[in-house]
Amino acid sequence: MREAEPSCSSSLPHVTREADGDHCGGPQADDLLAPLSDGDDTTSPEDEGSDCNQDSDSSKKKTGKHFTCSVCDKRFSCTSKLAQHMKIHTGEKPFSCSNCGKSFITKSAVRSHMRTHTGEKPFSCSHCGKSFTTKSALRSHVRTHTGEKPFSCSDCGKRFALKSHVQNHMTIHTGEKPFSCSDCGKRFTQMSSMQKHMRIHTGEKPYGCSDCGKRFTQKSSMDKHMTMHTGEKPYSCSDCGKRFTLKSNMQSHMRTHAGEKPFRCSDCGKCFTHKSNMQSHMRTHAGEKPFSCSDCGKSFTHKSNMQSHMRTHAGEKPFSCSECGKRFLLKQSMLSHMRTHTGEKPFSCSDCGKCFTLKSRMQSHRRTHTGEKPFSCSECGKRFLHKRSILSHMRTHKREKPLSCSNCGDTFSSQSTLHEHMQSH
Template identity: 55%
Template sequence: MQSNMEEKPYSCEVCGCSFPCKSSLLRHMKTHTGEKPHSCELCCSSFARKSHLWNHMKTHTGEKPYSCEVCGSSFACKSSLLRHMKTHTGEKPHSCEVCCSSFAQKSQLLSHMKTHTGDKPHSCEVCGSAFAWKSTLLSHMRTHTGEKPHSCKECGSSFAWKSAFLYHMKIHTGEKTHSCDVCGSSFAQKSHLFSHVKIHTGEKPHSCEVCGSSFSWKSSLSSHMKTHTGEKPHSCIVCGSSFAHKSHLLSHMKTHTGEKPYSCEVCGSSFAWMSSLLSHIKIHTGEKPHTCEVCGSSFAHKSQLFSHMKTHTGEKPHSCEICGSSFARKSNLLDHMNTHTGKKPHSCEVCGSYFARKSNLFSHMKTHTGEKPYSCEVCGSSFAWKSTLLHHMKTHTGD
């Protein structure tokens, strides 16, 4: 009768809430005292209310007595069924007074409100980062613990987050549900489709404030900015080398692990990087698509053409700070620096001799292979080194 008359004579001295029954007040007081007298005999979890214990027990028994008449889904608690029914009815009774967004559950509204208030009550005890939601904090903690609870049964790969796991699974299923209306290309992720469409539209909304360069993707702009800041946040734990991009670090790590997953089908040579394999393949095909407009020389790689062009321009942008010598290529400068430091990093695998310059090692190897690529056009004599051929030619010219 008290509940029907809305009489609430029992008030909480802590927060002022009123209740029609003394038992309701006593039950409410446990939210302030933290008292949890009802314990589960199976897992020792404790609860403030006996009804909560009964609901919890269903997680052990697997009992799900409440069924949805629409789709047949079963639930352990009636409240879960009522919450589920809103997915069918579309009912969203909880509205945000700030932006008018509507939600099916009150908890969703309370969570949404943090986007307006900026409230971040959940802090990481390791690094101090703050989060609006406890679930986000728990997810963040995996960056410190290294926990990867989501495992792929196909290949055994593990992931810290379910979203990453679901993304990975599409590699095995080959699922590509998002298609481009222009060219018909399909993508596993909707974000990849949005990114791809910019190829057709030519849209470049992300501009560099330093040099004005524009990019289609924010990630490309972020990557570009490191060329101005010189930032290299990715460090190698083996040798300490730093890199601007994580992909460059992963590529570098192969120099320590010796991993060479890319093999040539013609000669069986293995390479650490796909680009190196593609570059190597041109040795077999003889392909030289890059031609010098000055002398007509052709090269297999664009970098070789750029390097060659310096022989025409005389450009030597790489200078030695010790003796002032200039070089057309940075690799030549690095080799030259060894003459000052005494460092000899290039070793012969046959006899163990060490050389300051890589070119000296290549020249030395001919003493083991017997290779004599330089021939005299007058008498046909062959020589291992060009300098020896030039010296020999003087016997014919009388110079």
């Protein structure tokens, strides 16, 4: 008669054993894998314990999952694994870092965390030699070499290298925004986005430049800043060879060759090469002006416009012409001015071939071919080719005459009438 085999079940709360089976021993809870974002372990080879105990006959390895969590119904093959899982529900974190006091569910997780203090990176990529703190981070990195994307969206089939990425992607289909800011209530799809947003309220800038000490809210902003010191431009356009500091800038530039405008305004259908341009354009429909001047309170649709305006208070003109030294408020104004020295006229009319120094002048000129008059008077409805023309016209309704003759003092509403008058002198 076969002797009853000893059970590994300890007196655990919330344990349901669904069927009798072979005993299940295995590693202690503190040696099991810590849950990570893409489902891999964080243990190093020396941390890995044996699997659940087998019968003396190694061919009789049990694969059943007989132990069920009564809270979430997840099933486990061993009580030790169930015991570790239960800590997620109880919030128990018995292992703490001796350096900073941060607590963890498993001993292996605290060991992985300790490497952030020691700088140890024991796992290295066999392809490029890059080293990592955790085995899971190495596995994720290796997929950049192999192109492996093991996680797929159940709705659209799009594949991802990381489980966390597919989970974030799924919110596009569900519209779910489970993370909310405790200060203003704004909701986010991803916890990382919410955490970045929270720094607006706290003023926290955890990333500092090692060269000049300037601090940043986001790592990506610091990385971008660092290239100012190094002058590095690792990304080049395959069409024209132009080089870029950031991959995203290179990708945006590539669209100018392809003519691609993937970002479309949902209100008017206008398409844009860059997402940021589309978002800025959307504010014109909403009337939103989120950027305000701290000196006079004037509000602006774009941050760059507010920053340019702020210089009018400071009298700052940071951009200077390398030829004549003339200084400008705006970089674009300086670049346009530089063309007066070079004679460059990069903007040409597609109808008649006439070339212009400024894109805005070329666009105004094209209206003479199309007959378009986009500017209309709100008082009488009269339409105009140019914005300056409607501004002059509006003065006839308001009876404004801001332009005066330097000879006799007579005042006029438009530059053209003043010019005609000046000829009489």
